[in-house]
Amino acid sequence: MGRDGVVGLLLLLISAIFYLQAQALPRPSLVPIGPGFYPEIVLVCLAIFSLLLIAWDFLGRRTVSGRLPGKAPAKPTAPPRYGMVLNTFVIFSAYVFALPLLGYLLSTLLFVGVLQALLKPPRAKEWVLLATVALATAFVTYWVFEGYLHVLLPRGRWTGLP
C-alpha cells in the first residue's frame, strides 16, 4: 500500500472514532435534528473520500499528485533537508513550551539565537550578528507590543519575568 493508502486508512480510522462519539450525542425529542446531525454528515463524507483515496492508491491509478502535465523536467536539485525541518520543529516546540515557564523575553532570545545557529552555524564574527538579532527581536518586539500597543505577552512562572 502506498503513502496515499496509509493516509486514507488513517483518515478512515479517525472518521470511525469520531462517528461513534457523534452517535453518542444526545438526540433531542422536540426538534428534528440534534448536535450530532451535521458531524455525522461530515464524518460520512470523510469516510467516503478516504475510501476513494485508498481505492485510487490500491488500483495504482496515481492521481496528478506532483505531476503537472506538460512541464519540463525539474532541474536536479539537492535533496530536501528533512533533518533540518525536524530540528526546526523541535526547537520551535521547545520555545512554545518554554514561553509560560521562562517568559517571553528569555524564551524568544534563546529561540532566535539557537535557531539562527542551527540554520547556519556562525563563523567567528557572525556570533555578534546572531546575538544582536536575538536581542533586538526579543526586546524590540516586547517594547512595540507590550509597551506601545498594549498587547500582553507571556509571563514566566519560573522567572516572574515577561
Add this chain to the structure above:
Amino acid sequence: MLGQLGASILYVLQPHTLIPLAVGTLAGIVGGAIPGITITMTIILVLPFTFGMDPLQGLAAMTGVYVGGCAGGLLSACLLGIPGTPSAIATTFDGFPMARKGQPGRAVWLGIWASFWGGLLGGLFLIFATLPLAKFAMEFGPWEYFSLFIFALSMVAGLTERSLTKGFLSGVIGLLVTVIGSDPIMAVPRLNMGSEYLRGGFPFLPILIGIFAFSQIMSDVEKIGTETLESQQGLKASLAVSHLKVIREIFTRPVVLLWSTVIGILIGVLPAIGGSAANIMAWDQAKKISKHPEKFGTGIPEGIIAPESANNANVGGSLVTIMAFGIPGDAVTAVMLGAMIIHGIQPGPLFIVTNPTIAYGLFAAYLLAHPVMIGLQLVGVRLFLRVVSVPKQILIPVVLVFCVIGAYALNNIMENVYTLLLFGVIGYLMVKLQFPLAPLILGVILGDQIEINLVRAIMTDSNPWLFLTRPISGILLSLSLLSIILALYQHRRSLRREMEQEVPVAAEVDEEF
C-alpha cells in the same frame, strides 16, 4: 454613496489612520519584494499589530499590505527574475528580459504604474458593486447561504490541479475541525475529547497562521544552504525613468489595461483563486489578443502591464466577495476576515449596512493605498531592494516569533500557540503528502456557517427539496455540481496528457489560494 466615500477619504487621510495605512503598505512592498515571503505571510506578520488598534486602523493597515504586496512582488521579478510573490510570476516573463536589455527602470515603473491604474479601476468596481451585491445577498435565506458556501467549497476543492480526491478531503477535514467544540445551535460540547479549551472549538486564526506560515517556512528550511547564489547585479542597476513617458506607454495600450483589469476583478471575486491566477491569465490573454504574440517573453511593455494591472485589480475583486458575502476571495482576505471578527465585525451582506463607517473607510483605504504605494516606491525603492538580500537564517526565526505573537495575542492564552504548533505540523505534512491547503482553510472558515444555515433551513422547513426548488439555492447547487464535473473532466484530460508525456515534477507549495 459618493458623499459617504468622500467623507471616509477625508477621515482616512487623518494621521491616526493614514500612518497605519502607510506602514502597512510599506510592509507589503517589502514583504512582497522578498521571494519566499508571500503577501499572506506579510499580513500574518502585521496582524498582531492590529490588535491594539481600532477596527478601521487595523483594516487600513491590512489593506495597505495587500496593495503594497501586489506591487512589491514585481521588484524582484523584474530585477532578479524571481517573483517576490506568486502574484508576480508572469511579470518575470517580460519584466526580467526588459531589465536585462538595459531598461530596469522602465520595467519596474511600468509594473508599478500598471499596478496603480489596475488597482484604482478595481477600486471602482469595489465601490459600485459591493452594495448591490450585498443587497442581493440579503434576499438569501439559510438555503441560499448553505448552497453558496457549498459552491465556494466545491469550486476551491475542484480547482486543485493535483488529486481531486485530496482536494475534497482537505475541504472535509476543514469542516471537521469546525465540528470540534460546541454545537452552534444548542451549545452541546462534542468531539472535544474532554478538553475545556476545545469546548469553544479551535480558533481559526492560529490555524490559518500555522497552516500557511509553517508550510512556507519549512519549505524554505528544506532548501536552506543548498540554494545557488542568484546574481544580485540587478539590485544595483539605476531605476531612473521618465514617469510621464511610462504612464503614456500604459495609456496607449488601453485594451490590455482594461481587459487585464477585468480578468483580475473576475478572478478576485471567485473565492480562493488568488492573484497568481490573475497574473498568469492576464499575461496569457494579453498574448492571445496581441498582434505580435511572438514578442511576449522578450521584454515588451504589454507583458508587464497585463499581469501587474490584473493582480492589483484582483485585490478589489477579493474585497467585494468578503464584504458582500463574507467569503474570503483568497488567503489574504481570509486573514482580514479573522481580524474583522476579532474586532467584533461580521463580514457579509449586512456589513456595509450595519458598519457603513468601516465599510466606506475600507473603500477609502483601498483607494488611498495606491498613491501611498507610488509615493513610497518613489522615495524608497532602492532601500526596499536591500531587504531582499536578508539571509533566511535571520528571517525565519523572526517570522516564527511574529507567528507566536499573533496566535498568543488573540486571547492571551498559550493554548492558541499550541494550536498554532499543531496546525503548523499538519500544514507541513499536508504539503508533503500533496494535499492542497486552500480547501482546508475555506472549510475551517465556512464550516460553522454551513452548519448553522443547514440546521436553520431544516428547522424552518424540514423539506430537503427546498434546497433545489428555491431558485437561487438550486442554481448555486447546480453550479457546484457543474464545477465538480468540470474538475473531473479536466482532471481526466490531465491524466491522459500525463500518460502521453509522463513528466514528473517536484511538488509545489500552495503559497496562496
